[in-house]
């Protein structure tokens with residue numbers, strides 16, 4: 509066989525579509541095999557092979573971690589059993605005196621986890637509006653160990669300027685972890701903007717098919733990646749090989765899905781903004797969005813998530829969510845199918861009314877995850893649902 513030419517620097521689209529393709533040495537399988545074995549043979553006395561035990565390492569899971577590390581521009585990644593396990597992997601290494609600065613409008617599960625660990629005196633936490641520079645500066649004066657960032661935020665789609673935040677946090681001696689779940693590396697790459705870690709709920713856009721719960725942490729350098737990998741083995745929260753295999757399969761189409769889904773999202777946001785029964789639309793792609801300029805600069809698109817406030821009361825909300833047909837009333841996001849959620853009674857119910865009010869999450873706010881359906885079907889579904897409110 510002719511020798512292959514030297515490997516070029518590959519584009520992210522190519523990594524997503526083809527990392528690990530035609531790399532099987534046993535049977536020359538084109539699609540990477542699924543290794544379920546929990547244990548691996550030692551070739552001889554005191555001679556470990558590349559793998560020993562499945563909690564510590566698995567070839568299928570490693571293929572997914574490599575692909576994610578490359579896509580995010582990090583030097584290594586750990587694949588965990590859920591997005592929460594990924595965030596907790598970072599928190600689990602902290603000590604009683606370590607302070608975590610988190611967004612006041614962070615993912616409900618992240619807030620619950622931080623509060624639970626703080627209540628048990630395993631760390632300290634303070635929640636701030638990270639888009640408010642004086643509030644952030646005051647929090648950084650307390651010398652945090654870790655600053656957790658979510659941008660766009662959930663569900664209000666507030667944008668945080670990652671690069672200056674990282675510079676400020678580093679100057680204060682803190683590490684920065686960005687939850688990139690809402691955009692995926694197809695749209696935003698926080699490590700290039702200065703982040704030390706990127707965390708993901710791979711459950712969402714990375715897998716994209718609403719059939720796997722999973723997570724990942726990507727680290728900027730090899731030392732941090734090795735430390736996390738070791739800690740993941742200590743606590744035993746690695747993702748299953750089958751889940752990794754499915755997620756890698758989903759990842760193949762990430763760029764094509766994101767492209768199409770954000771196109772649909774822009775059409776939906778534009779439609780809603782013009783509708784008389786809609787009071788406000790939160791989508792960074794709209795000029796009216798306060799984070800539009802930053803999002804244009806730091807993202808390659810505006811993502812497929814948006815939220816909006818209905819002009820009306822909770823009665824109107826009930827009527828609307830129960831009348832739509834193409835959108836499904838369900839939590840989660842990032843799948844090929846469009847979902848509709850009511851944060852106050854669903855994703856952000858646990859947060860409590862007071863905290864929701866502080867974060868600006870009203871009872872008439874609805875969140876949409878836009879899928880791959882025909883644009884016209886999505887718009888017609890919303891149009892018909894909104895028409896029910898004025899009948």
Ligand SMILES: *Cc1c(COP(=O)(O)O)cnc(C)c1O
Nearest residue numbers: 590591592615687689709711722
């Ligand atoms: C879903 C989600 C998580 C948690 O991930 P799981 O896979 O459900 O554990 C964390 N952060 C964000 C932004 C999410 O959307």
